[in-house]
Amino acid sequence: MSLDVRVGAELPELSPPPISRATLALFAGGSGDHNPVHIDLDAARAAGMADVFAHGMLSMAYLGRLLAGWAGQQRIRSMRVRFAAITPVHAALRCTGQVVAIDDQAGERRARIELRVSLPDGTTTILGDATVAID
Amino acid sequence: MAIDPSVIGKELPPAELLVERGRLRLFCRAIGETDPVYLDVATARRAGHPDLPVPPTFFTAVGHERPDPFDWLAELGVGLAEVLHGEQEFTYHAMAYAGDRLVMRSRISDAYSKKGGALDFIVRDSTVVRLDGRAIADLRDTIVVRNPEPAR
Numbered sequence: 694m695s696l697d698v699r700v701g702a703e704l705p706e707l708s709p710p711p712i713s714r715a716t717l718a719l720f721a722g723g724s725g726d727h728n729p730v731h732i733d734l735d736a737a738r739a740a741g742m743a744d745v746f747a748h749g750m751l752s753m754a755y756l757g758r759l760l761a762g763w764a765g766q767q768r769i770r771s772m773r774v775r776f777a778a779i780t781p782v783h784a785a786l787r788c789t790g791q792v793v794a795i796d797d798q799a800g801e802r803r804a805r806i807e808l809r810v811s812l813p814d815g816t817t818t819i820l821g822d823a824t825v826a827i828d
Numbered sequence: 829m830a831i832d833p834s835v836i837g838k839e840l841p842p843a844e845l846l847v848e849r850g851r852l853r854l855f856c857r858a859i860g861e862t863d864p865v866y867l868d869v870a871t872a873r874r875a876g877h878p879d880l881p882v883p884p885t886f887f888t889a890v891g892h893e894r895p896d897p898f899d900w901l902a903e904l905g906v907g908l909a910e911v912l913h914g915e916q917e918f919t920y921h922a923m924a925y926a927g928d929r930l931v932m933r934s935r936i937s938d939a940y941s942k943k944g945g946a947l948d949f950i951v952r953d954s955t956v957v958r959l960d961g962r963a964i965a966d967l968r969d970t971i972v973v974r975n976p977e978p979a980r
C-alpha cells in the first residue's frame with residue numbers, strides 16, 4: 694500500500710462527541726491516570742479549578758486515532774505535542790492534521806504532519822507534529 | 829518552590845504492565861476508537877497483527893502501573909493538584925500487542941524554572957521495552973508545576 698500524500702494535504706478531520714464526565718472516568722480507568730482533578734469535582738475545586746477538566750492524553754489519543762486512521766498505526770514513527778490550554782469537560786474538540794514536509798529519513802520516505810486540537814471558540818488546546826512513513 | 833536541579837539524572841522505580849485485551853478495549857471505548865482491528869482479535873489477525881494492537885498513546889499506561897504512580901512527585905515536594913501535563917513525545921520502534929508484558933524505565937532528564945519561579949518544569953525520559961528486550965517506544969514528558977507562591 695502506498696499513501697497518496699503531498700505537502701499541504703489535510704488529513705480527514707476527527708471530531709469526537711463532546712467529552713462527558715463518563716468519558717473522563719472511562720479514560721482514567723483505561724489509561725491508568727487516576728489524577729482526581731480529572732474525575733472528582735471536589736478535588737478539581739480544591740486545586741483552584743472551576744470544574745474537572747480532560748486529561749491531555751485523551752486529546753493526544755484522538756490525534757493517535759487521526760494518524761492511525763489515515764495511514765495505519767504501523768507507519769507512525771513519532772508524535773509529539775505541547776498542551777497549550779486546558780480542555781474543559783463537555784468540550785467538542787476538532788482534531789486536524791496537515792502534511793507540511795516530505796523527506797527521506799532512516800532509509801524511508803516520511804511525511805511530517807502538523808497536528809492541532811481546538812475548541813469550538815477557536816482556542817488551540819494542542820499543537821504538535823508527527824512523522825509517518827509514506828511508502 | 830524551585831525544583832532542586834540535583835534531581836536531574838534521578839531514576840524512578842520501573843513499572844510493568846501485562847497488556848490485557850480487556851484493558852485495551854476499555855481504553856478504546858474511552859477514546860472512541862471503533863476500528864475493529866483494535867477491538868476484535870479475528871479482525872486484528874486478518875490485518876496481519878498477532879493480537880489486538882496497543883494504540884499509539886497507550887504506553888503512558890505502563891508508567892501508571894505502580895501502587896502510587898505519582899509518589900516521585902510527592903518526593904520532590906510537588907502536590908498533584910499543582911501539576912499540569914506540558915508536553916508529551918513518543919518515538920516508536922515496534923508495535924506492541926495484547927499479551928505483551930511491557931516494562932517502563934524512567935529518569936528525570938531536566939528540571940528548570942520559569943516566570944521567576946511561578947512555574948517549574950520537570951522532564952522525564954522513559955523507555956518502554958517488551959520483557960524479551962525488544963524496544964517498543966521512547967517517551968518524553970514535561971510536567972508543569974504551578975507554584976502558588978512564586979519566589980520573590
